Amino acid sequence: MSVVDEFRKANDAYASSFQKGHLLMPPARHVAVLTCMDARLHPARFLGLDEGDAHVIRNAGGRASEDAIRSLVISQQLLGTTTVVVIHHTDCGMLTFSNDDLRSKIKQDLHANADHIDFLPFKDLEQSVRDDVATIKSSPLILNNVEVSGFIYDVKSGKLIQVE
Numbered sequence: 001m002s003v004v005d006e007f008r009k010a011n012d013a014y015a016s017s018f019q020k021g022h023l024l025m026p027p028a029r030h031v032a033v034l035t036c037m038d039a040r041l042h043p044a045r046f047l048g049l050d051e052g053d054a055h056v057i058r059n060a061g062g063r064a065s066e067d068a069i070r071s072l073v074i075s076q077q078l079l080g081t082t083t084v085v086v087i088h089h090t091d092c093g094m095l096t097f098s099n100d101d102l103r104s105k106i107k108q109d110l111h112a113n114a115d116h117i118d119f120l121p122f123k124d125l126e127q128s129v130r131d132d133v134a135t136i137k138s139s140p141l142i143l144n145n146v147e148v149s150g151f152i153y154d155v156k157s158g159k160l161i162q163v164e
């Protein structure tokens with residue numbers, strides 16, 4: 001069975017007992033979470049989120065990229081979220097390469113030029129969280145009075161550690 005067929009089967013089971021069709025669009029817990037796309041992270045489980053509770057914005061690294069800010073602006077301005085939580089994690093793939101590494105690979109494998117893309121890798125995990133919290137806090141597009149906190153999720157223990 002292909003993974004898409006597996007998805008269809010899993011979704012049939014999910015929809016057969018689905019009872020959340022009444023949920024409203026604005027997140028019930030007024031929170032937006034920015035985190036990494038890493039397959040080992042299951043934010044709904046490790047944060048205790050249910051359908052309808054939160055915006056979970058994911059990208060490589062959980063970085064406060066231009067597109068993450070775009071989503072946060074929509075989350076705050078149109079859907080009423082008032083808290084932002086940034087979660088990076090141990091053993092992140094973003095610690096393992098540089099922009100030059102990936103740009104060279106793309107040149108070699110795809111004969112394409114990615115020199116204009118900052119893939120936002122990082123060398124220091126805690127600092128990357130501080131940087132993204134600071135980027136969000138200082139953005140003129142983000143509400144002034146929102147709480148922005150930063151955490152590291154430990155993929156070995158499942159624990160969240162706050163970054164001060």
Ligand SMILES: [Zn+2]
Pocket residue numbers: 036037038060061062089091092093094
């Ligand atoms: Zn990651």
